[in-house]
Amino acid sequence: MSEHGHLWQNGPELDGQIPPGAIENKWDDLRFSMKLVAPANRRHYHVIVVGSGLAGASVATALGEQGYRVSCFCFQDSPRRAHSVAAQGGINAAKNYRNDGDSIRRLFYDTVKGGDYRSRESNTYRLAQISTEIIDQCVAQGVPFAREYGGYLDNRSFGGVQVSRTFYARGQTGQQLLLGAYQSLTRQIAAGQVEMHVRSEMLDLIVVDGIARGIVVRNLLTGEIRAVLGDAVVLATGGYSNVFFLSTNAKGCNVTAIWRAYRKGAVFANPCYTQIHPTCIPPSGSHQSKLTLMSESLRNDGRIWVPRHPGDTRSPNAVPEPDRYYFLEEKYPSFGNLVPRDVASRNAKQVVDEGMGVGPQQNGVYLDFSEAMERLGRGTIEQRYGNLFDMYHSITGEDPYAVPMRIYPAVHYTMGGLWVDYQLQSNVPGLFVLGEANFSDHGANRLGASALMQGLADGYFIAPYTIGNYLAGIDQTAVTADAPEVTGAIADVRNRLSALLGIQGRRTALSLHRELGQIMWEQCGMARTAESLSTAQAQLQGLRESFWNELYVPGDAGSLNQNLEFAGRVADLIELGELLVLDALHREESCGGHFREESQTADGEAKRNDEEFSYVAGWAWQGEGAAPMLRREPLAFEAVRLSERSYS
Amino acid sequence: MKLHLRVWRQSSAEDRGRFEDYELDDVSPDSSFLEMLDLLNEQLLEQRKMPVAFDHDCREGICGMCGLMIDGTAHGPVPGHTVCQLHMRHFKDGDRIVIEPWRVAAFPVVQDLVVDRGSFDRILQRGGFISFATGTAPEANSILIPKDRVDTAMDAATCIGCGACAAACPNGSATLFTAAKIGHLGHLPQGQPERYQRVMGMVGQMDAEGFGGCTNVGACTSVCPKEIGQDFISQMNRDYRRAVLGRTGD
Numbered sequence: 018m019s020e021h022g023h024l025w026q027n028g029p030e031l032d033g034q035i036p037p038g039a040i041e042n043k044w045d046d047l048r049f050s051m052k053l054v055a056p057a058n059r060r061h062y063h064v065i066v067v068g069s070g071l072a073g074a075s076v077a078t079a080l081g082e083q084g085y086r087v088s089c090f091c092f093q094d095s096p097r098r099a100h101s102v103a104a105q106g107g108i109n110a111a112k113n114y115r116n117d118g119d120s121i122r123r124l125f126y127d128t129v130k131g132g133d134y135r136s137r138e139s140n141t142y143r144l145a146q147i148s149t150e151i152i153d154q155c156v157a158q159g160v161p162f163a164r165e166y167g168g169y170l171d172n173r174s175f176g177g178v179q180v181s182r183t184f185y186a187r188g189q190t191g192q193q194l195l196l197g198a199y200q201s202l203t204r205q206i207a208a209g210q211v212e213m214h215v216r217s218e219m220l221d222l223i224v225v226d227g228i229a230r231g232i233v234v235r236n237l238l239t240g241e242i243r244a245v246l247g248d249a250v251v252l253a254t255g256g257y258s259n260v261f262f263l264s265t266n267a268k269g270c271n272v273t274a275i276w277r278a279y280r281k282g283a284v285f286a287n288p289c290y291t292q293i294h295p296t297c298i299p300p301s302g303s304h305q306s307k308l309t310l311m312s313e314s315l316r317n318d319g320r321i322w323v324p325r326h327p328g329d330t331r332s333p334n335a336v337p338e339p340d341r342y343y344f345l346e347e348k349y350p351s352f353g354n355l356v357p358r359d360v361a362s363r364n365a366k367q368v369v370d371e372g373m374g375v376g377p378q379q380n381g382v383y384l385d386f387s388e389a390m391e392r393l394g395r396g397t398i399e400q401r402y403g404n405l406f407d408m409y410h411s412i413t414g415e416d417p418y419a420v421p422m423r424i425y426p427a428v429h430y431t432m433g434g435l436w437v438d439y440q441l442q443s444n445v446p447g448l449f450v451l452g453e454a455n456f457s458d459h460g461a462n463r464l465g466a467s468a469l470m471q472g473l474a475d476g477y478f479i480a481p482y483t484i485g486n487y488l489a490g491i492d493q494t495a496v497t498a499d500a501p502e503v504t505g506a507i508a509d510v511r512n513r514l515s516a517l518l519g520i521q522g523r524r525t526a527l528s529l530h531r532e533l534g535q536i537m538w539e540q541c542g543m544a545r546t547a548e549s550l551s552t553a554q555a556q557l558q559g560l561r562e563s564f565w566n567e568l569y570v571p572g573d574a575g576s577l578n579q580n581l582e583f584a585g586r587v588a589d590l591i592e593l594g595e596l597l598v599l600d601a602l603h604r605e606e607s608c609g610g611h612f613r614e615e616s617q618t619a620d621g622e623a624k625r626n627d628e629e630f631s632y633v634a635g636w637a638w639q640g641e642g643a644a645p646m647l648r649r650e651p652l653a654f655e656a657v658r659l660s661e662r663s664y665s
Numbered sequence: 666m667k668l669h670l671r672v673w674r675q676s677s678a679e680d681r682g683r684f685e686d687y688e689l690d691d692v693s694p695d696s697s698f699l700e701m702l703d704l705l706n707e708q709l710l711e712q713r714k715m716p717v718a719f720d721h722d723c724r725e726g727i728c729g730m731c732g733l734m735i736d737g738t739a740h741g742p743v744p745g746h747t748v749c750q751l752h753m754r755h756f757k758d759g760d761r762i763v764i765e766p767w768r769v770a771a772f773p774v775v776q777d778l779v780v781d782r783g784s785f786d787r788i789l790q791r792g793g794f795i796s797f798a799t800g801t802a803p804e805a806n807s808i809l810i811p812k813d814r815v816d817t818a819m820d821a822a823t824c825i826g827c828g829a830c831a832a833a834c835p836n837g838s839a840t841l842f843t844a845a846k847i848g849h850l851g852h853l854p855q856g857q858p859e860r861y862q863r864v865m866g867m868v869g870q871m872d873a874e875g876f877g878g879c880t881n882v883g884a885c886t887s888v889c890p891k892e893i894g895q896d897f898i899s900q901m902n903r904d905y906r907r908a909v910l911g912r913t914g915d
């Protein structure tokens with residue numbers, strides 16, 4: 018690491034404030050020791066929630082129900098549109114309804130192992146504990162989970178595990194869970210407990226005396242910029258996959274809220290932990306604006322293969338069985354097509370790189386349902402995956418009932434995010450970070466059907482307690498609108514918008530974003546090397562300069578200007594890209610979604626270096642042009658034994 | 666492909682608005698309709714003109730953010746699709762395409778193709794939920810629901826709130842949207858206690874927002890990207906009648 022010493026400076030360790038005691042009791046003990054705000058006093062506290070996805074909507078709801086005053090912000094025209102809506106497959110819970118050996122401990126173990134031993138054990142255990150309550154909550158809200166004929170809830174299995182613990186609503190589980198949360202949020206809005214602000218974008222965090230006290234928001238319709246002040250700020254603003262340009266994220270997903278918080282002192286943890294999802298539709302050309310994910314649940318019944326011999330251009334149905342290479346089934350006999358996402362993705366890349374790729378651009382592998390349709394009948398497949406098959410058909414023009422689907426990995430989720438302690442509070446007091454926006458539970462790789470679980474656990478059942486605990490302990494004076502920290506933050510936001518509008522160059526934000534994505538995917542994608550990352554550093558620096566010299570944004574900041582919004586987000590994504598690459602360069606090991614080619618086993622699997630890298634890498638902003646500070650949080654594994662991840 | 670586009674341009678709610686014509690070349694048949702608009706906007710920026718504002722987000726047909734009238738049809742010519750999932754292979758080289766925003770009194774135009782659908786959120790605020798507080802939920806499997814009932818509830822619950830139903834309706838009615846939420850919750854045991862209160866509140870708000878009445882035209886279902894059926898409207902009307910007449914005992 019020393020040769021990179023000039024790229025960062027080491028700082029003090031971070032303390033996750035993990036409660037003492039046995040892992041089973043930590044959360045319970047902490048809840049009992051927490052301070053409470055009496056019901057009649059809660060209306061005196063104002064909590065700002067940014068984001069209205071599963072984490073944001075659920076925490077706004079739960080706090081509103083308790084009696085706090087909540088303001089919630091989203092950039093879409095309705096809170097119902099947050100990107101949680103697009104999750105397809107399902108949500109895990111350790112209900113053990115299938116009597117197949119599931120338990121809280123097993124869900125915990127699977128999540129830690131799936132995360133390649135880079136998550137904080139205590140947080141992950143709590144997530145598994147809470148998982149069962151989430152299902153109860155959602156059913157009570159009217160979420161129409163799939164059911165058996167007897168009226169009981171159905172389950173399916175999902176990648177990386179050997180039990181059936183995933184609850185689902187056709188292929189639209191995220192939509193249904195989000196609508197459940199949105200309905201509860203709607204009830205709080207109607208009751209006057211939550212004030213909802215749509216088409217509003219957070220552009221800065223207001224920190225007074227080291228404490229988070231508010232945000233600067235731009236009304237996207239009128240251009241009005243104002244400060245919103247409160248007693249605590251919650252960021253539930255999702256992930257930053259769009260740093261790769263092509264990802265499965267919605268076009269609006271961005272890093273701005275957490276990036277602005279980073280620049281105001283919040284530590285950014287493990288930015289290089291990005292997840293590549295194995296089952297997406299391959300790109301079809303240069304017009305491509307995003308990639309579409311096909312739920313990983315398809316791997317339950319679909320078999321993944323490529324022609325055994327490179328250059329075999331026969332149509333898939335004409336390739337006889339011996340000439341088909343079921344590479345996952347052959348290499349990982351016990352998990353087969355259900356190996357975790359990173360393993361499935363890397364193997365797909367490997368066979369495509371070796372010339373066995375399929376489709377017009379030879380950039381995919383087959384996902385074949387013919388055997389499952391013979392075994393279960395077409396009706397069952399239709400029932401399980403009908404909408405996914407329709408979606409595939411409509412995008413590609415090919416009928417997946419007749420020919421195998423073509424899939425290829427795409428960036429899907431980011432495990433990194435703002436650093437939080439056990440109570441989901443960042444190192445900036447009063448700033449809480451929930452869901453994908455934080456770093457805490459998934460380590461270096463997230464298991465399928467766990468993102469929805471985490472968003473709702475954080476929002477319904479963790480943050481409402483820990484925020485109350487925080488509020489009960491503060492004794493702060495009111496911040497007024499004329500405080501220098503407030504007026505300064507507003508001025509910064511205005512200046513930045515003027516700067517974007519003032520460049521008047523020749524390049525569009527879209528072309529710059531595409532270039533960013535190309536750099537990130539080529540040099541810092543599924544596999545990374547010291548060399549590729551150094552190349553990326555130079556390229557990103559050049560891109561940042563191009564951006565600030567050549568950008569063209571039309572119009573003004575006084576009304577709806579979608580290009581201006583977009584340009585600001587791209588600027589932040591470029592800066593984040595630089596930190597992501599630095600993090601990837603510094604972590605000279607492979608783990609989960611972070612694969613350093615220099616660190617692999619003889620058979621090409623990710624090789625961790627627990628001696629040197631068993632820690633969370635927290636990056637602290639040190640000012641424009643200065644190297645960031647690296648603050649480590651050592652990871653201790655007490656309940657799970659550190660071992661080499663094996664799925665063979 | 667080469668296309669002739671006629672696009673509605675309106676700088677603000679106050680502006681009267683007008684159509685403008687654009688020529689667009691090199692459109693890939695594999696691109697989506699919104700990717701075609703991306704291309705148009707890049708071309709406009711090249712000419713240092715204001716790009717066309719349009720709403721979009723997930724681009725996989727589930728967030729409900731996008732919605733355009735394409736040649737007079739909400740979400741365009743392919744049934745069961747949102748405009749982001751509509752691909753250019755459904756058009757021909759040389760086609761003239763007219764693109765407009767939703768035209769509904771209760772969805773005022775904000776800019777170009779962007780409209781304000783806040784009225785939908787306000788309808789749901791009048792009862793489109795189940796009243797219970799986080800933490801009070803019973804064990805999930807203590808509520809048994811026959812599979813066919815939950816499947817029907819799911820058919821209604823797939824509504825993405827895009828507004829195509831109201832845009833297609835000659836009366837500008839939000840009946841299918843409202844009926845979908847009523848049908849979702851009304852088919853579940855959890856939704857029963859507030860069933861009639863819900864229908865009264867939501868239908869009342871729908872009227873207050875300025876949406877028109879339903880005259881059983883059926884245009885809504887034919888453009889609904891989730892193909893939500895007319896039977897939910899019948900159910901809503903039945904519940905509404907019972908609620909008005911006070912005959913809510915089952």
